[in-house]
Amino acid sequence: MKPLVLRLLMALAFAVATVSAAAWWYAQRPLELAQPVVDFTVQRGHTMRQAAAAIAAAGIDVSPRALYWIARISGKAGRIVAGSYEVHRGVTPWLLILKLSSGDVSQAEIRFVEGWNFRQVRAALEGNPNLQQDTAGLAEADILRAIGATETHAEGLFFPDTYLFDKQSSASAVLRRAYAAMKQRLAQAWEARDPTVPLASPYEALILAFLVEKETGRPEDRGLIASVFANRLRIGMRLQTDPAVIYGYGEGFEGRLRKWHLETDHLYNTYTRAGLPPTPIAMPGAESLNAALHPAQTDYLYFVARGDGSSEFSSNLNDHNKAVNRYQRGSGS
Numbered sequence: 287m288k289p290l291v292l293r294l295l296m297a298l299a300f301a302v303a304t305v306s307a308a309a310w311w312y313a314q315r316p317l318e319l320a321q322p323v324v325d326f327t328v329q330r331g332h333t334m335r336q337a338a339a340a341i342a343a344a345g346i347d348v349s350p351r352a353l354y355w356i357a358r359i360s361g362k363a364g365r366i367v368a369g370s371y372e373v374h375r376g377v378t379p380w381l382l383i384l385k386l387s388s389g390d391v392s393q394a395e396i397r398f399v400e401g402w403n404f405r406q407v408r409a410a411l412e413g414n415p416n417l418q419q420d421t422a423g424l425a426e427a428d429i430l431r432a433i434g435a436t437e438t439h440a441e442g443l444f445f446p447d448t449y450l451f452d453k454q455s456s457a458s459a460v461l462r463r464a465y466a467a468m469k470q471r472l473a474q475a476w477e478a479r480d481p482t483v484p485l486a487s488p489y490e491a492l493i494l495a496f497l498v499e500k501e502t503g504r505p506e507d508r509g510l511i512a513s514v515f516a517n518r519l520r521i522g523m524r525l526q527t528d529p530a531v532i533y534g535y536g537e538g539f540e541g542r543l544r545k546w547h548l549e550t551d552h553l554y555n556t557y558t559r560a561g562l563p564p565t566p567i568a569m570p571g572a573e574s575l576n577a578a579l580h581p582a583q584t585d586y587l588y589f590v591a592r593g594d595g596s597s598e599f600s601s602n603l604n605d606h607n608k609a610v611n612r613y614q615r616g617s618g619s
Contacts, residue, residue: 320345370453400571442566479579495570500529503595512581533567
């Protein structure tokens with residue numbers, strides 16, 4: 287009996303070694319791809335068997351059964367990470383398993399542009415095919431609750447920047463990052479502010495920053511634009527800034543500001559109401575936020591566009607009217 291058992295054990299060991307060698311050879315063999323680059327997605331909650339099937343269905347010439355067993359034998363079958371993956375020619379079954387178990391997911395990006403309002407932010411999110419659209423159709427208040435925001439108005443709360451994210455991340459996760467980035471930038475800027483600025487809170491700084499953003503044609507004018515608004519706030523003079531008026535009319539604004547727009551009172555009409563508008567009206571950039579909290583030291587109360595992107599600044603109404611005649615009415619001095 288002993289020689290028979292020994293022979294059986296030797297045969298079994300040889301079979302295991304043969305299968306292991308074959309499996310290892312297969313695991314290291316480059317796979318054929320339907321295209322030079324193939325993307326596939328492992329959904330949350332998928333098992334290794336389901337992941338292997340998705341990989342094969344995406345256009346990677348791999349045996350789902352073999353891929354599963356290689357992962358199982360190596361102890362990595364229970365460690366796969368959900369997400370979107372990108373593979374190139376030369377990938378092997380073993381490299382696929384390492385990608386899945388390490389969470390080496392592919393990334394995409396989205397850009398939020400300085401000056402965008404929240405409608406434009408939502409449009410960018412909903413138009414990005416690499417995001418899970420968990421905010422589409424939600425009311426603004428519901429979105430703010432979902433990202434942990436304490437504010438009730440979404441405008442201006444998100445920092446304009448380019449954000450990288452793992453494909454198939456949620457739209458709310460991207461918004462949460464942009465919200466946290468703005469909170470951090472705003473807190474840092476407020477801490478370092480000029481103590482003489484006539485602003486009562488970081489939120490007021492955010493409101494003023496976008497007015498500076500929208501009214502500035504050339505970067506070097508930001509501090510001067512901010513000084514006009516700061517000087518007006520100090521003496522209780524109305525800000526009379528067109529972008530706020532336009533925002534108050536919402537999507538119904540037809541594109542041309544007329545006299546009756548300026549005379550019709552609403553919450554954002556800075557011609558009929560003193561002080562800042564009640565909320566930001568879009569996303570300011572870091573430079574405009576800095577200008578709002580560190581305005582130039584001037585006595586300017588007025589500015590008018592020269593037509594080349596720059597502005598003419600005046601300290602009194604008489605000089606301002608002359609500048610308006612010169613640059614906007616074409617009547618000379």
